[in-house]
Amino acid sequence: MFKNLNKDLPASLVVFFVALPLCLGIALASGAPAFSGLIAGIIGGVVVGSISGSQLGVSGPAAGLAVIVLGAIASLGFESFLVAVVIGGAIQILLGILRAGVIGYYFPSSVIKGMLAGIGIIIFLKQIPHAFGYDSGREGDFSFFQPGGENLLSELLNMLDHISPGAIIVTLISLAILLVWENVLINKNRMFTIVPGPLVAVLVGVVYFLLTRNTEIGIAEAHLVKVPVPESFIDFTSQFSFPKFSAITNPQVWITGITIAIVASLETLLCVEASDKLDPFKRVTPTNRELVAQGTGNIISGLIGGLPITQVIVRSSANVQSGAVTKMSAILHGFFLLLAVLVIPVLLNMVPLAVLAAILFLVGYKLAKPALFVKMYRLGKTQFLPFIVTIIGIVFTDLLIGIGLGLAVGIVTILLNSYRNSHFLHKEEVDSDLHIYKMVLAEEVTFLNKGAINRELHSLPKDSQLEINIKNTKFLDYDILEILDEFAVHATEKNITITIVTKNGEVVNPESYSKFFITNANA
Incomplete structure (x- = not known):
């Protein structure tokens, strides 16, 4: 040391x-x-x-x-x-x-x-x-x-x-002493790196106090x-x-x-x-x-x-x-x-x-x-929003409340990203009468993704075909399985055919999705 x-x-x-x-x-x-x-x-x-x-x-x-x-x-x-x-x-x-x-x-x-x-x-x-x-x-x-x-x-x-x-x-x-010391003098002589500018400023301040005591500018x-x-x-x-x-x-x-x-x-x-x-x-x-x-x-x-x-x-x-x-x-x-x-x-x-x-x-x-604010803004909303909310919270409340607010915004941002990125839905045009949709699920799909997936499923038109690809999926929450089972009922009414592409590329059409996934969980 x-x-x-x-x-x-x-x-x-x-x-x-x-x-x-x-x-x-x-x-x-x-x-x-x-x-x-x-x-x-x-x-x-x-x-x-x-x-x-x-x-x-x-x-x-x-x-x-x-x-x-x-x-x-x-x-x-x-x-x-x-x-x-x-x-x-x-x-x-x-x-x-x-x-x-x-x-x-x-x-x-x-x-x-x-x-x-x-x-x-x-x-x-x-x-x-x-x-x-x-x-x-x-x-x-x-x-x-x-x-x-x-x-x-x-x-x-x-x-x-x-x-x-x-x-x-x-x-x-x-x-003036601090700025000149840091930006000019410190680069000219090694002595200025040994003696800190703030110490010089303090000593000058003490001398000023003693010299101007009991005066109008004291x-x-x-x-x-x-x-x-x-x-x-x-x-x-x-x-x-x-x-x-x-x-x-x-x-x-x-x-x-x-x-x-x-x-x-x-x-x-x-x-x-x-x-x-x-x-x-x-x-x-x-x-x-x-x-x-x-x-x-x-x-x-x-x-x-x-x-x-x-x-x-x-x-x-x-x-x-x-x-x-x-x-x-x-x-x-x-x-x-x-x-x-x-x-x-x-x-x-x-x-x-x-x-x-x-x-x-x-x-x-x-x-x-100011450069920090510009940098954070350029990184996008996911970085800038928690950053600016934390600042506002700290300035107008206190340290812990400000950090709590920033953390809450950060968590909401993560949830929104998870909501959006749980799946990828792609439509294939084979002919004007046949609508084929392919839904690729993410590696991990949890209950947080229920809303997004449920919305996409119920937006499918009648007489279409849905292919759910789970090749890369490592975890699928039971809540998602329930959504698939519930949608299967509506799919029958709308004449929608559902098939699943498994990890080994096999295409299956199970009667019960929850039973299929639970039975094949280890695979």
Whole structure:
């Protein structure tokens, strides 16, 4: 892992600056102490990163669990909630041992790409207020609907009444540094590949804050990162919380733990699939091992007062785009979070949120490039519809609902294709009085194909001949046999002759189709 440190170290710094405000913001959105978000980020980096087989995935507190955590803390209390986090982690380890990680492979590629693009759009939109100095929304809260009847669009409109010149200046300077660094300087000198552009942007932002403090173009303290600052070691240790294990007999604790395990596992598996698609080396993450890693992280996080952990696509995509090669980047970002809390919390509280907004602008844009939409559209409806529905669902609801909607559209698309492609009906013109039709059945014909086949059979004209070819058919559902038997009655009334071409080319005219197929099933 250490031989790629020249790429992993700069990437880890970028992920650190992206993760820091997200850890704090998600904790606040969850109704938990701010320090609990940092604990989850540290454990997600150091512990989960070490155990995981994912090379580019980064774990930490997830916005997708914020609503569940908020309700659980309100009803159980924070110490009892931590017991649920530990239970959830233990269940995740059990799921990994039972090899439940295969679930992640059952999501279509179009849905996963839609998830990435949807997250990219949300990241971009949510950072616009921070770029203009309007920070009413909590960092890490990616929901479309906001407290007090507000939503993402109304927040953007409200931003126009609270524009901060200093924030806009810092955003523009940071974007200029990032774009020039990535597109020009990095190709001119090796030094620029070692020192990450986002770190330079952060340092410039801190200097700007110090130089313009208390001026009209300065950055207000409300627009800065806010890290807890302990005054002593005892003050630092007092920020840790511990589970109240006497609550383990409470059924609600178990329900919460099971919910956390299911939602966190599903979100992790989806992010694993997405981050693997972003990996330029196309490595495949062992999903069962990932569940064990996440479960271990959640147990430790719960034991010391941290939030639930999942693999997070925002941090993972930032990691990929920053040039990380191995999981050392994720591990180092966890150590940076720990050092930041212990050593330089005062300095971190001078970092303008506008700088982080500029960094996330680029992350969001790269996830939702216009070229991706054009590519998916050209692939046809079967790819584009699940893709676009997933995006709309994620932007206007939340991650899991959006993925569920995209998956539902994908399943409907598969069913429609199965409905259409179960058979091929061809008409042969022998003479004007003789109508010969040949129906070739697919390899597998199930009850899903009943409607299409039934419609074709009943559309045949009187006094015609129907030849059903089953040479390539390997599975024929009993529902289809019933349809053939029922149609045989109508065929007699319409003077339609039915014959079957078997696998060996023999042509037969059975009295009962279901009995014929069942008798000859092995053949």
